[in-house]
Amino acid sequence: DQQVKQNSPSLSVQEGRISILNCDYTNSMFDYFLWYKKYPAEGPTFLISISSIKDKNEDGRFTVFLNKSAKHLSLHIVPSQPGDSAVYFCAASAGSGGYQKVTFGTGTKLQVIP
Amino acid sequence: DAGITQSPRYKITETGRQVTLMCHQTWSHSYMFWYRQDLGHGLRLIYYSAAADITDKGEVPDGYVVSRSKTENFPLTLESATRSQTSVYFCASRGVGNEQFFGPGTRLTVL
Numbered sequence: 001d002q003q004v005k006q007n008s009p010s011l012s013v014q015e016g017r018i019s020i021l022n023c024d025y026t027n028s029m030f031d032y033f034l035w036y037k038k039y040p041a042e043g044p045t046f047l048i049s050i051s052s053i054k055d056k057n058e059d060g061r062f063t064v065f066l067n068k069s070a071k072h073l074s075l076h077i078v079p080s081q082p083g084d085s086a087v088y089f090c091a092a093s094a095g096s097g098g099y100q101k102v103t104f105g106t107g108t109k110l111q112v113i114p
Numbered sequence: 115d116a117g118i119t120q121s122p123r124y125k126i127t128e129t130g131r132q133v134t135l136m137c138h139q140t141w142s143h144s145y146m147f148w149y150r151q152d153l154g155h156g157l158r159l160i161y162y163s164a165a166a167d168i169t170d171k172g173e174v175p176d177g178y179v180v181s182r183s184k185t186e187n188f189p190l191t192l193e194s195a196t197r198s199q200t201s202v203y204f205c206a207s208r209g210v211g212n213e214q215f216f217g218p219g220t221r222l223t224v225l
Binding site for chain 2: 004006032034036041042043044045046049089093099100101102104105106107
């Protein structure tokens with residue numbers, strides 16, 4: 001049972017345009033969401049996060065939107081750059097304090113075309 | 115080196131052999147994790163540790179053993195490797211925030 005779903009395995013975008021990566025979740029107990037970026041032969045690196053008390057969080061070119069009623073979040077990258085080409089993982093966790101199990105999606109491979 | 119490191123980076127072994135993957139972090143983070151990444155599955159948690167001498171199972175623990183005698187080290191052992199354990203393994207640590215910091219990964223092939 002995949003509780004965090006990234007239905008698009010890949011996405012191609014022209015340099016300078018907006019990239020939109022989507023993520024859906026099924027567990028209503030999830031209250032914290034993260035995006036990780038992964039380059040080949042490297043480990044994932046944290047990109048941006050959002051708590052369920054917010055519906056938007058912005059960090060430079062990266063913005064994450066959360067729609068709790070739809071159980072959907074999206075990552076917007078504006079403008080997209082060739083260096084953004086990577087695999088992006090959506091992740092979600094429930095609870096606070098101590099250990100919170102993090103559930104990862106299957107990833108979306110973004111290609112930014114120069 | 116500061117951060118989180120894994121060794122070896124690449125390993126080829128045979129079915130039935132014991133293999134240990136090493137993970138070392140220099141931040142003194144309490145939490146450490148082992149994940150495997152497989153096509154179509156994303157990252158799946160194998161084991162985690164909340165502190166030295168405290169470990170617990172994750173989503174896919176069968177066939178794996180962990181220990182954590184020191185805060186900075188979290189080795190993962192495959193007691194008798196099987197072909198289904200061919201994968202890329204990532205170690206991660208977490209401090210006070212929610213984000214995890216990942217090592218570079220170990221690509222393991224079981225023949």
